Amino acid sequence: MELHRVRRSMAVATSLICTAVAFLSGCGSDSESGSGSGGVTTLTFAASTFGDPGRGPLLTKWLDDFNKSQSKVRVSAAAVPYPTFGQTVLTQMGSGQGPDLIRFDMPEFESASDAGLIAPLDDLIDVSKYDLLKQPDQFMVHDGRRDGIIFEASNYAMFYNADLISKPPTTYEEFAKTAQSLTKGDVYGLAFRQTEAEEAGVWQDIFNYVYGFGGKWSDGKNLTINSPENLKGLQAYKDLYDAKVIPRGADAATFRRMFAEGKVGMELNNGGYVTATRGQNPNLNFSVAPIPFPVRSQGAILAPIVINEASPSKEAAATFIRWALEPANQVKLQEILGASSVATVTQRSAEKLKETPFLKVFDDLTESSLPQIVLGFEAKTPDIRKIVVQNVVAALQGTVDLKTALDRAQEQATKLVG
Template sequence: MRKQRTCLGILAATSAIGLVAALMTGCGSDAEPSGGVRKLTFAASTFGDPGRGPQLTQWIDEFNKSQDKIEISPAAVPYPTFGQTVLTQMGSGKGPDLVRFDMPEFEAAADAGLIAPLDKVVDVGKYDLLKQPDQFMVHDGVRHGIIFEASNYAMFYNADLIPKPPTSYEEFVSTAKSLTKGDVYGLAFRQTEAEEAGVWQDIFNYVHGFGGAWSDGKSLTINSPENLKGLQAYKDLYDANVIPRGADAATFRRMFAEGKVGMELNNGGYVTATRGQNPKLNFSVAPIPFPVRKQGAILAPIVINEASAGKEEAATFIRWALEPQNQVKLQEVLGASSVATTTQRSARSLEQTPFLTVFDELTESSLPQVVLGFEAKTPDIRKVVVQNVIAALQGKADLKSALDRAQQQATELVG
């Protein structure tokens, strides 16, 4: 087991508002079952997704209908504040019973002892788990999570604006420039400190797509020549004014759905959301056209809160979710994402979405968006890197100096 630390050592306490505050004031489950029914809370940012959220809720309703002693209530927590809100609550012995984490927060929570081990409550040998992504669910021989969603990054493009997708970075740049005119932009990505986690996801593709990495597994390599090259490509596109500067993800994704953005690098979960915003949009997907075929992936584990009073009931839900028929239904809801186990795409889904195979073929070259060897410290490293990269975008420092400073600051953080 990892050495446990208080969650407050990972993130400063934060206050939550509205539904989040109401949800997180205590542990999600009833301390005592009400009328013989144990009520549990499952928190995930995806429940607030306008495309997938309602379908995920219906999927959970199927579990509830199959049970007479357990009831799961989905709780949507906004993505920008999700990790900080939930980790802080779990660190104080509260929070939801079940959580869908992104990898950086999952690693931090596992390292702090905030997640209940699953080895004794879920017999993973019964299921055909995806080997490549599943390896990141186990730490020091202890399983802390089961993949809820594995979603590879690819290039989304408007097929009406771009009949033939770019296959090189040079074509990518020229396409973005040629499309940018009036209120239409060739490209969009996150570039504000307010969307720290999202910026990290976006720049991850540029770093690894140009042969870089945040570490070599033992030492940080934030300011390596390869990283500089990849992040310079990201900055060059920012400087070229081919993106809607200042627009947050919700805004430019709506613009993509409206035909006002030509390309975006995003994960498979975005397929369903895009169709939810505009079912008539003619878009497709291709591999990211960077020099190296390596990209990020959203690995989102489902975990059980160590503080939950309903661990066994929560494990019952995970075991139900892993059953083949429920995995297939979950994958249909998630769209172009994969789930924990090997599933077969239906002929109907492939007919409706032929590019599903593009995402599936990227699994072996996709990486979770963590700093290998420093997984639990990823949120801290991420903050330092994003702050310095944004400073370079805004002209407060040249990019090389910014990465040198990020290297120094992050090295001091990891000690």
């Protein structure tokens, strides 16, 4: 009896599941995009910024402006999660698929360019028509071939909570002392990334310490990972970690939320963070000053927009880039991106400068800011980054001393680049 009951209910359950799968598969297979249907070319644009609170929804509206202005081309945002953005998009592009337009970060841009995954723009966009920002734009051209156009250029500076810090520190010693004095209870003086899980973020953060103390990752021909200047800069980073003035273990999403809630006093971040922070807490009283390290040299997020070599609609993709380069659309994009620069020279409105007086701080840093790549070894940057971050994090965790860690990183990276 019982056996029959089980058999019957199993049969019913299986039938129900099969029906549900068949029904839902039908629902789930609706294709949202496709090229050429109804004479309209639909393109996908992948950018990790679409996921940012504050900036993401505004960028989607900016795309809507483009779609309204066109009758033959439509651009839709491809949702690729930020944590695996580079890996996912490069895998897709490497197999001849992927989004038509991509906003890359520099290390992945260099890898994609080296692998021939990016369509050259020379015949698609006449850049002589535009007043491009020279300093960031020089990194968009490889061996005379233009691979990208700057979508966002964002210099790193020191963000500080103006309610907690009345006068921003101007030297490293003051910086460390301020961080120490602010760390009390549930408030931390400073925050930065310090775990291997956030490899790309740790690289961005330590870049400022290395360059801010006069170091560099290479001299253009040879790697200089274990140079005395690099050791000094990374020792400063480790000293702050050891002093427990940061929320150890907290990832960027958490400590940035903490900054927005007034629980973190200072953070080194790029101009894009202005809009993101206001998006999280419009009432936070914060300001920005140059990073107070001995040498005025810091990282910059350069994020190029590129066309996928595998895209069947390169001309349509170029239409979008040309639209984005129009002066009015550049101004709109810059306002969305916050304190970042865009591809061309733009004038900030008096209203914007009044609303955000520290915008000038970011603009003044453009000449001393560098993309976070290893010069001379651009395409190998992601691999070198992995080696350096692994060794630095090992030193933070105390499994090896910092000098040995950097010597080891130098040896491993030299072997890698040949």
